[in-house]
Amino acid sequence: MNYTSTRDSSVKVSAAYAIATGISPDGGLYVPENIPELTYDELLAMTKAGYKERAVSVLGKYLTDFTEEELRECVDGAYTGKFGGEDIAPVVDIADNRFVLELWHGPTCAFKDMALQLLPHLLTRSVKKTCDGKEIVILVATSGDTGKAALEGFKDVPGTRIIVFYPVEGVSAIQKRQMVTQEGGNVGVCAINGNFDDAQTGVKKIFTNPEIAAELAKHNMAFSSANSINWGRLAPQIVYYISAYADLMNKGVIKNRGEKVNVVVPTGNFGNILAAYYAKKMGLPIGKLICASNSNNVLTDFIRTGVYDRNRKFYTTISPSMDILISSNLERLIYDLSGCDSARVKGWMDSLAATGRYEVDEDVKAKISELFWAGCCDDACTQDTIKDVFVNEEYLSDTHTAVALNVYEQYASAFGRDVPTIIASTASPYKFAPAVLGAIAQDKVSEDEFDMLAALNSVSGMEIPSPLAGLKGKEVRFDRVCDGCEMKETVLDMLGIAE
Numbered sequence: 001m002n003y004t005s006t007r008d009s010s011v012k013v014s015a016a017y018a019i020a021t022g023i024s025p026d027g028g029l030y031v032p033e034n035i036p037e038l039t040y041d042e043l044l045a046m047t048k049a050g051y052k053e054r055a056v057s058v059l060g061k062y063l064t065d066f067t068e069e070e071l072r073e074c075v076d077g078a079y080t081g082k083f084g085g086e087d088i089a090p091v092v093d094i095a096d097n098r099f100v101l102e103l104w105h106g107p108t109c110a111f112k113d114m115a116l117q118l119l120p121h122l123l124t125r126s127v128k129k130t131c132d133g134k135e136i137v138i139l140v141a142t143s144g145d146t147g148k149a150a151l152e153g154f155k156d157v158p159g160t161r162i163i164v165f166y167p168v169e170g171v172s173a174i175q176k177r178q179m180v181t182q183e184g185g186n187v188g189v190c191a192i193n194g195n196f197d198d199a200q201t202g203v204k205k206i207f208t209n210p211e212i213a214a215e216l217a218k219h220n221m222a223f224s225s226a227n228s229i230n231w232g233r234l235a236p237q238i239v240y241y242i243s244a245y246a247d248l249m250n251k252g253v254i255k256n257r258g259e260k261v262n263v264v265v266p267t268g269n270f271g272n273i274l275a276a277y278y279a280k281k282m283g284l285p286i287g288k289l290i291c292a293s294n295s296n297n298v299l300t301d302f303i304r305t306g307v308y309d310r311n312r313k314f315y316t317t318i319s320p321s322m323d324i325l326i327s328s329n330l331e332r333l334i335y336d337l338s339g340c341d342s343a344r345v346k347g348w349m350d351s352l353a354a355t356g357r358y359e360v361d362e363d364v365k366a367k368i369s370e371l372f373w374a375g376c377c378d379d380a381c382t383q384d385t386i387k388d389v390f391v392n393e394e395y396l397s398d399t400h401t402a403v404a405l406n407v408y409e410q411y412a413s414a415f416g417r418d419v420p421t422i423i424a425s426t427a428s429p430y431k432f433a434p435a436v437l438g439a440i441a442q443d444k445v446s447e448d449e450f451d452m453l454a455a456l457n458s459v460s461g462m463e464i465p466s467p468l469a470g471l472k473g474k475e476v477r478f479d480r481v482c483d484g485c486e487m488k489e490t491v492l493d494m495l496g497i498a499e
């Protein structure tokens, strides 16, 4: 299977090339030329397989230039022993036809691990297949969770370097602590003055700047991306929706062939929900894709109106990994829904870059409203939901997951609860302990982030994940801060190749 660019249909590259290079030189995102099919027989076979086998079988459909053995090695390396047991992505029944898909049992306690534990394995093999010998420089812009998950995935991976930029005011205390204490000889971390969009825009500019590429080439280095624009991030995410459906078949929740589930995803960059869209397009019986946003509700408006407009107030919320006004992966969706019309997509993206706004055509709008439903919820409602679900279902959710739970309630009050619904849970509640504690035991909120982990443990009885408990004694290794316009110099400096 070949991959093309959302902005130039003449592009044709292998999966390995798409993964090794991250983004197409025209600024577009790599997409598979067609979406492979998942048959009912394959789905039935999945019910008898474990997560890793399911992953090998789904990935094999997309990464056709990898052998099954290579994929098996990648999947084993990513998931064996790192997700606290055999159930890599467990589905938890919290009553009323709601099934929480817990994606945060990996080493950094957020769903980004699902892809970022696998990506280094895919990427190093991809580099061998395509541009052997070069040292790969991974640049990451993070709203909090990607950065740490990427650092953890790539630390001390031979032939790679990784540099992470995070917005100085935009991440939680725990997220920041996780990143600035990162171990490993090939890692670098820098805060930037600005928000996530500034960091992401800066990273994209560096990627597509030919002078910087030439500078790296002189030192036998090449950029790649671990952001969710990299196809190697997206493909692993398709797996867990299919896996969750197979689990629901096993639990007897899904009884009949083709019986539909709805899927709710707390959304930021649109990567996670896009993976669910691809799963549906492959043939997984998904009814509605429900897109949940926090107060940065640019996607809610887009799905309801077809107008994408980032010219609005930016809110710093208690679900910071969704504080995003430019959802990069949406480009892949509108590419697909426009009938793979790269000229139209390029027009919309040019308009987004120039004016911060674009409006899709009626044909695309119609498809969006058939496939998706969208809602949003602010911080107060998020905390109310954490409390309600904790009190009523004895289930503790993090702030991002709570946004999804809240938006699902909005959907259910309009359309009912008859359809079993998978709710993507994207982080451990401990990762956002102050806000979660504030929701269920306001009097226990304190100044010290580690005291709050202990307090949350005593109130909820839920175990503190060991990677978070272990942060306390770790040394701070990275305290650098720069402006958006200094990112290029910072990168060259951190690589030790500044002039």
Ligand SMILES: *Cc1c(COP(=O)(O)O)cnc(C)c1O
Binding pocket: 110, 111, 112, 145, 146, 228, 266, 267, 268, 269, 270, 271, 272, 273, 321, 322, 400, 426, 427
């Ligand atoms: C990244 C992230 C999201 C948003 O996922 P997208 O793929 O960017 O839409 C939601 N919740 C958490 C905890 C995250 O880390």
